[in-house]
Amino acid sequence: MISTDTDILATAEAWAREGRGVALATVIETWGSAPRPVGSHLVIDAQGQFQGSVSGGCVEGAVVEEAVEVIAQGKPRTLEFGVADDTAWKVGLSCGGRIRVYVEPVGTRAAV
Amino acid sequence: MDLATLAALNAERAARRPTILVTDLAGGGQRLVKAAEIAADPLAQALDRQLRMGKSGLVEQDGASFFLTVQAPPPRIIVTGAVHISQAMAPMARLLDLYLVIIDPRTAFATPERFPDVTLLTEWPDEALKRLGLDGYTAFVALTHDPKVDDPGLEAALRSDCFYIGALGSRKTHGKRLERLKAAGFDEAATGRIHAPIGLDIGAVSPAEIALSILGEIVGALRGPRRATA
Structure with a gap:
């Protein structure tokens, strides 16, 4: 079976070619029992549509919100989510882990 | 990006x-x-x-x-032989995220009814393998017992850097196979790459148990220290 993450990158390319504003979120670091491994992807468009998973559903909403801003600004950012809801996004991982997610714009509007 | x-x-x-x-x-x-x-x-x-x-x-x-x-390319297994063991291997490989391709020119064996949801190629192995390509993320398994089908596949696998090569058959069958491969120009270092008798020694009896022992050996070759990189 082709891993789901590979299909996400193909989706990111297809969406970008359609001219949709696109961002790619990638899990770059995990601590404790994180739900998705390092390297997992989520692709998001300017309308907030998304495919893939960085946490199995726990923090996707917050990542999508940030990604829409990343698309608008054209600059990457790094997000961190922990177990408690003391993060700026008031969401957390119920499993007790922590993850760091890199969100970058995809396509011609990307920062060089 | x-x-x-x-x-x-x-x-x-x-x-x-x-x-x-x-x-x-x-x-x-x-x-x-x-x-x-x-x-x-x-x-x-x-x-x-x-x-x-x-x-x-x-x-x-x-x-x-x-x-x-x-x-890294997704690991896959290429099998010659649309046989009982490969029927059992198909759903197990899927669970293991190992992409399985079965090659068998004998259309009586290679039917979609016997192999639902499997990539099944009813071609001769040398032709199919030329198109598929063998690389360091591919395992090759010969299961037909028929030299006409298995040998061309084994020869192609030995010329490639497949991370695993296995062939079904008793020690006697394998002895004859080694003689044929030697005659075809493969030295001992080359034929030594073939896992035969195939599979982990778990006393497997049924086709599903043999499939399990083969897949266990393949996972060991993939994840273990001897893993080959392309």
Whole structure:
């Protein structure tokens, strides 16, 4: 079976070619029992549509919100989510882990 | 990520070539490193390590943080023989995320009814393998007992850097096979790569148990220390 993450990158390319504003979120670091491994992807468009998973559903909403801003600004950012809801996004991982997610714009509007 | 980089990454994956995307987390700068270019890269050691593990990850160098998106080709198993054992292997391989291709020119065996949801090629192995290509992320398994079908596949596998080669058959059958391969020009170092008798020694009796022992051996070759990289 082709891993789901590979299909996400193909989706990111297809969406970008359609001219949709696109961002790619990638899990770059995990601590404790994180739900998705390092390297997992989520692709998001300017309308907030998304495919893939960085946490199995726990923090996707917050990542999508940030990604829409990343698309608008054209600059990457790094997000961190922990177990408690003391993060700026008031969401957390119920499993007790922590993850760091890199969100970058995809396509011609990307920062060089 | 600019579109050209993303397109190149997708193209490399589609062609089953190992590739790493390096992202500078501070500045957002990126570069694509193909397997052949690793040695000359400033992050060569880290790139090599991550590719061997087949895992994406963070590395620190000279005070900067880089994220390595590792694209190792998805491992797959190519089997000659649409037989009872490969019928059992199909659903097991799927659970293991191992993509299975079955080759058998004998259309009486290779029917979609016996092999639902499996890539089934009713061609001669040398033709099918030429098209599929054998690489360091491919395991080759010969299960027909028929030299006409198995031998061309084994010869192609021995000429490639498949991470696993296995052939079904008793020691006697394998002895005859080694004689044929020797006559075809393969020395002992080459034929020594063939796992025969095939599978882990778990006393397997039924086709499903034999399939389990073969898949166990393949996972060991893939994840174990002797894992080959392309």
